[in-house]
Amino acid sequence: MSNKSRHRRLLFMMGLVLFSLLGSIWISSNSGMTVYADSKTNITQNGTGSGTVINQQEEPQISTVNSNTTDNTSSSDDQTSQKQVTNTEAQPRAPTDNNQPVQEDRNYISNSQYSTSNSGANTNQGPSVNSISKNNSSPSAYNKGTNVDITITNQRSSTKEISGGGTTEFKFDFSVPDSAKSGDTTTISLPDQLDFQRSQKFNIYAPDGKTVVATAVIDKPSKSLVLTYTDYVDSHDSISGHIDMQVMAATSEVNKEETIPAEIKINGHTVTIDSSGIKHRPSKGDTATDFWKYGYVDYDNNKNEIVYHVNINASMQNVSNVVISDSLVSDGFSYVPGSFSISKGNWERNSENYWRLSNPQDVTNQHNININSSNNAYTVKLGNISEGYAIVYRVKSNHPLLNGELVENDVSYKSNKKVINSSINRVLYQEANGKANGYNYSLTINKEDESGAPLANAVFSVIRKSTNGVVGTITTGPDGRGTIYGLLKDDYIIRETSAPSGYTLAKDVIVSADSFDSRGATATITDKKAVTTVSGTKTWKDNNDQDGKRPDSIKVNLLANGKVVQSKTVTASDNWKYSFTNLPEFENGKKITYTVTEDAVAGYTSTVDGYNVTNNHTPATVKVSGTKTWNDNNNQDGIRPSSITVNLLANGQQVASKKVSASDNWQYSFDNLAAYANGKKITYTVTEDAVAGYTSTVDGYNITNTHNPTTPKKPQVPNNPTTPKKPQVPNNGNKVVPKDFTQGKTYDKTSRLPQTGDRSSIGMMFVGIVMLLLSLGLVVINRFTI
Structure with missing residues (x-):
């Protein structure tokens, strides 16, 4: 065999060994084997050990409290039941699909509410989860997913009678055993005669409001609620909590009047919620009314919206000038734009005796829906009608709805401006959750002064912050305390509207939802003593100090109830203005009367108008x-x-x-x-x-x-009188022959003053006489001629 072949074979063998080793590791990590060890079992770090293996686990036992145990919160629950009112004219017919999908919901879940600490501490001090260090064996030594029994206390139902699609609320506290581990579960199930309102999912939180203690899943088809615990239970002890869940009669099992057992099962063991059970009355359908309204929360699509139905003229009579008016009574709600629809048709009863509009026609575009500027009231004129009408619309909340919150809506039906009918509809928001809620909470105010003494007769408005609506008022008593009940667990503004005599109004105080313990919250508000200021102006009326008598300064005195308590020197540099500040407004509960006077100013009279002083001086x-x-x-x-x-x-x-x-x-x-x-x-x-x-x-x-008058001067005689010249005879040869003197009258020669103008006057007179005579002559001649 060549070296090349040997190398290939060697590489093949090494790969086979590596593959086998990895396969062994994978098989070990995915083994389903669980080892139960007793106290004698020794477990080593490599996972091996010796001891007796327990092959069978004892059946878990449930610890319950007698259902007849006195409920210390019955007062609050009674208030809740009184507020949880549904439509009295007709039951809301919300969708009732039994196969609703599981919904995630984190907005309406709280942490544990009641402590059952083994230390014996007072459990009335609010929620308590004790963090401890557990020296238990390795988690691998326990069976993950074990059913854990919980202890149920304070169990009760919100109502003892339901009808049609109505619901009741099962409420109970629970405590988790210290042996619970991450991954353990608790199954809560309903009897055959009851159903959950719908499927949903929510979390149970620790007191910090963030850490999840357990998840809760409600599955309506299987009638079960399963709690699955997180690793929070591995490091904490004495864990307790509270659950509210809505249940209703199972229509497939209950169709007649009967009493349904008010009970649940914990891991298969029965726990009674109310020993008297729940009386079920089958729905008789709609009443014989001509006008009615109902609403329901759209949990499936948008649980912050409510769908309303207004049904008109079921008798289909001729009605003239019909006007429908609607208003949202609860604060923090508005109409959903574009959600309005108006239909007309014939009202008929279905097989369950409920009214239904047959052959409906959409006539929305034929009518004008007038919505006010605040978007919380509308009117629509239907005019003259002879058919049935239905108006459907949606309302949205501008804040997250809280479990147990009641939403009110008012509607009226008018004909010819006369109210034919009106209705107040109430829709109750309900959620299964892990906290105590609904209108079960109280808020107490401790009113005191700066020394800590209680103050009576302080009046406060309690305003829900999310809606800005006033939900009630508080007036403090002689002990300085006042309480309001029936609140939701939410943020509130405490606003003082009337302070005790002698004190000023306090600033607004915010009480957050986290401030509420299992049932209520307390706020201490301090008032400061009321103080006031007296100020005035000095006015001089002396023609701008014409006579120079105005002094450089004056002295103004402040009197409290007629006694001088302060004085102040006022000058021109102060613009003749003065003020006395930080003066107590009350003394021994009575308001102090402040006045001012002035030390006398020479040459002036003083008048006082309020706190202003005027000095008068009449100039000389x-x-x-x-x-x-x-x-x-x-x-x-x-x-x-x-x-x-x-x-x-x-x-x-x-x-x-x-x-x-x-x-x-x-x-x-x-x-x-x-x-x-x-x-x-x-x-x-x-x-x-x-x-x-x-x-x-x-x-x-x-x-x-x-003036000196002037005297006439004496005439002067000329110094050299001149001799008149002798008259000259003309050289023209004409001689003047003097006429002989004719003897006549003898005239005396007398010296006379020269005449000035007399002769001319006589001449003029003569001419006038001649003219007069000529005129007379002409008249006479003219007369005789005629």
């Missing part, structure tokens, strides 16, 4: 008056004017003028003149506008005008 005034005197020989020359102007000067500056005449008796005065300016006395003087022909003199405030 003077009067300037005088007389005008004429020295003109009683106006001999007639040049005295009818009036003159007198000017008033203050410190040399003209400030006023006045006309003076004979009607004033040539007297004048200037009244109400300021005596001071900037604290200094004003000097007043008078002047006069110049008067032609007169000279003016002022004496104090009196004025004299002087």
Whole structure:
């Protein structure tokens, strides 16, 4: 054989050995063999050991508490049952497919709620999971997937009677044995007469709200709920929890009125939830109503939405001017856009006596659905109808719905503006889960002052944070405590709306869902004493300190109930403003009355308006008056004017003028003149506008005008009188022959003054007489001629 052949054979043998070795390892790791070891078994690190092998495990035993045990939380449960109200007109007919798929749900699961610690600690202190170090054998020594029995306590049902598709809620606490290991399971099953509401899956969390203690899977077809524990149970002890699950009558088994056993089975062992059982009443169908509404949570498609049905005119009568109005009563809900549909047809009863709309026609586009701006109310006018109508729409929650949350919706049916019928529909959100929930929680407020003393009569509004709706109020008693019941486990805002007398309102306090223990939460809120401020302004009314009497500062006093408690000096640098701060508003529970006064200021009177002080001072005034005197020989020359102007000067500056005449008796005065300016006395003087022909003199405030009349001058005789020239005879040859003097009357020669204008006046008179005579003559001639 060649070397090349030997090499090939050697490589083949090595590969065969390696293949065999890997096959052995694989077979060992996938072996289904489980070894049960007693206390004498010795297990080595390589997996071998010696001892007695236990071939048969004892049947597990279940520990239960008598179902008649007193329920300490009955009060809260009663409140829950009162709030879990479904539609009174007709039972919701939600889909009831028995083969619903398993749904994942992490939003509505909580951690363990009740502690059953072996240490004997007080179990009323809320959830407790004790972390310990377990010195157990290697996990490989235990059978993974072992059925673990749990201990059931505080078991109860929410209702004792159901009908049709109604449900009841089984509630119970449970504790897990310390022997439970990761992968172990507990199976909870229902009797034949009961069904789970639907298939679903949820987690049970540790107190941190994040670590999963166990997973729970509800399978409706097999009527089972299986808990599978995680590795959390390997490192923790005294684990306890709580489960709520909704059950209903199995219609395949129960179709008549009978009492159904209220019980479950734990790993095949029966545990009674309610010894009186559940009374089942078969549904009688819809009542003989003409208008009704129902709703249900769409768990299969969107469990944060509710589907509503409004059914109208089952009797199919002629009804005129029909208007349907709907409003969402619960806070935090709104209509789903585009979800509205309106159908009309004939109402008929089916085989189960429920109304159904036959031959429906979609008439949505024929009607206008008016939705308000807040998207929580609508109206639709159907007009005149004679057929049956159905309105279907969806409502969504703006917050995750909590188990046991009740959603209210109001609807009315009007004809010709008159209400024919109305209904309040309530839909209960229900989820199987691993925490106590529903309207089972309380919130207590401890109200105190800064010293820790309790304060009574504080009023608070409790606001659900997710919806911003007020769910109730709390008023503290003499011990400073107040409690509200029937709350969901959610976040709340505590808002003080009225503080005790003498205290200020506290800021809002947030109580988170994590603050609630098994049944409630407590918040301590401190109020501070009420304080106030007194402030005011000093006002001066003294014509801007005209007289210079204003002081540099004043003193304002603060009085509490009439007694001076503080004083303050106020100056111009403070803008004459003052304030007293951090003043107690109350004393011995009574409000303090604060007032202010002022120390007297010389020359001023003080008035108080509220906390403002006004100082009044009337400035001094003077009067300037005088007389005008004429020295003109009683106006001999007639040049005295009818009036003159007198000017008033203050410190040399003209400030006023006045006309003076004979009607004033040539007297004048200037009244109400300021005596001071900037604290200094004003000097007043008078002047006069110049008067032609007169000279003016002022004496104090009196004025004299002087005028001297003129005297005519004596005529003067010329020094060299001239002799008249002798008349010249004209050279034209014409001689003037003097006429002889005709003796007539004798005239006396008397000297007369020269006549000035008399002759011309006589001539004019003569001409006038001639003209008058001529006119008369013409009149006479004209008359005789005619």
